[in-house]
Amino acid sequence: MTLACATCPVRDRAACSVLTEAERDALARAGRTRRLSRGEVLFAAGDADAACATLLDGALKVTHHDADGNERILALIHPAGFTGELFAPFAGHDVVALTDSRLCVFARRDMESALRAHPALAEALLRRSQEDLHAARALLALGSNRSAVAKVGALVLALAEGASDSPCHPAAAFDLPLTRGEMANMLGLTIETVSRALTRLERDGALRRTGSRGIELIDPARLGETI
Amino acid sequence: MTLACATCPVRDRAACSVLTEAERDALARAGRTRRLSRGEVLFAAGDADAACATLLDGALKVTHHDADGNERILALIHPAGFTGELFAPFAGHDVVALTDSRLCVFARRDMESALRAHPALAEALLRRSQEDLHAARALLALGSNRSAVAKVGALVLALAEGASDSPCHPAAAFDLPLTRGEMANMLGLTIETVSRALTRLERDGALRRTGSRGIELIDPARLGETI
DNA sequence: CGTGATCTTGAAAATTTTCAAATAGAGTGG
DNA sequence: CCACTCTATTTGAAAATTTTCAAGATCACG
Numbered sequence: 020m021t022l023a024c025a026t027c028p029v030r031d032r033a034a035c036s037v038l039t040e041a042e043r044d045a046l047a048r049a050g051r052t053r054r055l056s057r058g059e060v061l062f063a064a065g066d067a068d069a070a071c072a073t074l075l076d077g078a079l080k081v082t083h084h085d086a087d088g089n090e091r092i093l094a095l096i097h098p099a100g101f102t103g104e105l106f107a108p109f110a111g112h113d114v115v116a117l118t119d120s121r122l123c124v125f126a127r128r129d130m131e132s133a134l135r136a137h138p139a140l141a142e143a144l145l146r147r148s149q150e151d152l153h154a155a156r157a158l159l160a161l162g163s164n165r166s167a168v169a170k171v172g173a174l175v176l177a178l179a180e181g182a183s184d185s186p187c188h189p190a191a192a193f194d195l196p197l198t199r200g201e202m203a204n205m206l207g208l209t210i211e212t213v214s215r216a217l218t219r220l221e222r223d224g225a226l227r228r229t230g231s232r233g234i235e236l237i238d239p240a241r242l243g244e245t246i
Numbered sequence: 247m248t249l250a251c252a253t254c255p256v257r258d259r260a261a262c263s264v265l266t267e268a269e270r271d272a273l274a275r276a277g278r279t280r281r282l283s284r285g286e287v288l289f290a291a292g293d294a295d296a297a298c299a300t301l302l303d304g305a306l307k308v309t310h311h312d313a314d315g316n317e318r319i320l321a322l323i324h325p326a327g328f329t330g331e332l333f334a335p336f337a338g339h340d341v342v343a344l345t346d347s348r349l350c351v352f353a354r355r356d357m358e359s360a361l362r363a364h365p366a367l368a369e370a371l372l373r374r375s376q377e378d379l380h381a382a383r384a385l386l387a388l389g390s391n392r393s394a395v396a397k398v399g400a401l402v403l404a405l406a407e408g409a410s411d412s413p414c415h416p417a418a419a420f421d422l423p424l425t426r427g428e429m430a431n432m433l434g435l436t437i438e439t440v441s442r443a444l445t446r447l448e449r450d451g452a453l454r455r456t457g458s459r460g461i462e463l464i465d466p467a468r469l470g471e472t473i
Numbered sequence: 474c475g476t477g478a479t480c481t482t483g484a485a486a487a488t489t490t491t492c493a494a495a496t497a498g499a500g501t502g503g
Numbered sequence: 504c505c506a507c508t509c510t511a512t513t514t515g516a517a518a519a520t521t522t523t524c525a526a527g528a529t530c531a532c533g
Contacts, residue, residue: 083387087472091390093383106373111380134369141368142361146333148375153338155382156320160310162389162434163318165522167489199512207389207434209490214513231498231512245314392490394521426480436522441481458480458530 023052027123032099032186033073037143046140049129055116062103062110069110070126071103077120078181078196082113092205094155095196097181101147105130117196161206164245170206171216172225172242179236192235199231250279254350259326259413260300264370273367276356282343289330289337296337297353298330304347305408305423309340319432321382322423324408328374332357344423388433391472397433398443399452399469406463419462426458 024030024047035043052075055061061079062069079096093112096102102114105127125133134141157177164170178196179189197205203213220226225241226234236242251257251274262270279302282288288306289296306323320339323329329341332354352360361368384404391397405423406416424432430440447453452468453461463469 081383083383085472089390089472091387093386104376106376135365138362138365138368141365141372145368145372145375148372148379149331149333152375152379152382155379155386156308156310159320159382159386159389160318162386163316163431164434204390207391210512211491211514212489215489218513245312245316437480438482438523439521442521445481 028075029073029099033123034101034140034143034147035073037139038137042137042140046125046129046133046137049133050123050125053122053124055120055122057116057118059116061114061116061122062112064110064113066110067108068126069104070124071101071105071130072122072124074098074100074102075121075123078117079120080115080117080197080201082115083111084113090204092201094151094158095178095181100151101144103127103130105134105144117201118194158205166246167206167208167212168216168219169245170208171202171213172220172244174202174206175217175220175226175234176236176239176242179234179239189236189239192233194232195234255302256300256326260350261328261367261370261374262300264366265364269364269367273352273356273360273364276360277350277352280349280351282347282349284343284345286343288341288343288349289339291337291340293337294335295353296331297351298328298332298357299349299351301325301327301329302348302350305344306347307342307344307424307428309342310338311340317431319428321378321385322405322408327378328371330354330357332361332371344428345421385432393473394433394435394439395443395446396472397435398429398440399447399471401429401433402444402447402453402461403463403466403469406461406466416463416466419460421459422461 024035024043027033030036035046038046053061053072055077061072064083074096076098079100079102080092081094081096081102083091083093085091095117096114103125104110134144161170161173161177164173175195176189179191179193180187182193182196183190195202199210199213202208203210206213208216217226217228220242221228223241225238226236228234251262251270254260257263262273265273280288280299282304288299291310301323303325306327306329307319308321308323308329310318310320312318322344323341330352331337361371388397388400388404391400402422403416406418406420407414409420409423410417422429426437426440429435430437433440435443444453444455447469448455450468452465453463455461
């Protein structure tokens with residue numbers, strides 16, 4: 020499927036938004052959209068022909084598997100986010116859909132030549148990269164919360180912000196893109212502890228649960244408390 | 247002090263190494279070297295005239311202070327690393343010297359115009375930025391180790407790699423740039439737990455301590471074990 | 474050689490993990 | 504469409520780890 024930038028849900032926020040319409044259309048001819056359903060792999064670590072992509076819809080996780088086969092979640096990607104190795108000769112991590120997702124995919128060689136042709140694109144990707152760095156550091160900060168409840172609260176808040184259309188404001192209600200096991204993995208806790216923490220946050224009136232994935236924020240400030 | 251790229255200890259690894267000699271000298275005229283001693287602040291969060299810098303020598307920490315005044319360490323910067331906000335109008339984090347350090351500092355406006363003049367520099371910074379991202383993700387991975395001993399072991403190993411001249415090989419002996427409190431902060435543990443973990447790693451023959459900061463790696467593989 | 478700060482160590486308290494089982498949800502085939 | 508099955512989630516109680524609180528030891532430095 021060829022690209023339809025005119026209807027792109029993230030055309031104002033993604034890296035390619037810095038291009039002129041003509042430049043963007045030229046890049047668009049090299050790319051295509053792709054749909055993934057939950058669990059589908061976009062890139063696998065070691066792929067020699069790894070591409071790169073902008074996420075339009077849904078959510079992705081970037082993971083690494085250690086020698087014992089344990090999965091570690093290194094990053095989450097939300098709409099308008101960019102993923103893919105631009106310089107390494109092969110993919111360093113797995114990138115997997117957490118929910119049904121739509122992406123705009125480019126071969127790395129095309130993206131690299133676009134970078135050379137359009138300095139503004141390199142700058143935009145640099146900017147995005149700094150945002151990724153901030154996001155990674157935000158995840159790091161989750162680990163320094165003292166209690167398990169505070170860690171889970173902070174993660175839920177971060178997920179609410181990622182799920183929101185407007186940056187800087189958490190979505191009032193959304194579905195967790197992560198299983199309890201994935202949340203536990205990210206926080207260095209066990210599934211049971213995460214579950215108990217959510218139960219407690221609900222009991223304390225910080226949020227409400229609908230089913231096992233639905234979350235409604237009642238008192239976002241309480242979620243951020245470091246206790 | 248003006249720059250002397252010819253004697254720069256990281257001239258083969260830093261972002262500016264992609265420039266031709268002439269380009270680099272042009273950039274060098276805009277920058278200067280600076281020395282910091284342990285504890286000195288390079289940038290403070292909120293600085294309007296924040297600059298950016300390449301680290302030549304020593305070690306830096308990037309920190310954030312939350313509402314309660316607690317410090318969170320978001321990143322460590324080792325020689326050849328780059329720091330500074332290129333796009334935000336002011337510094338987002340504090341950057342502080344962990345040991346006596348030397349840096350190569352540029353005003354942001356000069357660096358931004360250099361980026362526009364030299365696309366290769368933008369690409370090199372993008373590459374560096376991706377490395378920063380990998381580093382941040384490596385720190386994230388520390389949190390997913392199950393036990394406190396494994397977390398501390400992994401952090402010591404990461405610090406040994408940062409202290410090494412050759413990438414990918416840990417230094418056999420080095421001084422910890424972090425206090426116990428800073429290590430505890432990064433790992434979400436207490437000072438006492440970090441201290442006990444080091445004692446145990448020494449008792450188990452993974453490392454040897456000299457004074458409170460000196461570390462000699464005896465069995466690096468054991469430091470990486472996730473137990 | 475003090476002096477203050479950092480680091481180590483010990484024992485009780487608190488939190489988290491582990492182990493075990495019940496409940497709820499999602500998907501499948503009749 | 505419903506019953507069935509499999510997986511994910513929740514909950515409980517004991518075991519293990521970590522934190523807290525309290526001292527003592529060591530180090531850097533004037």
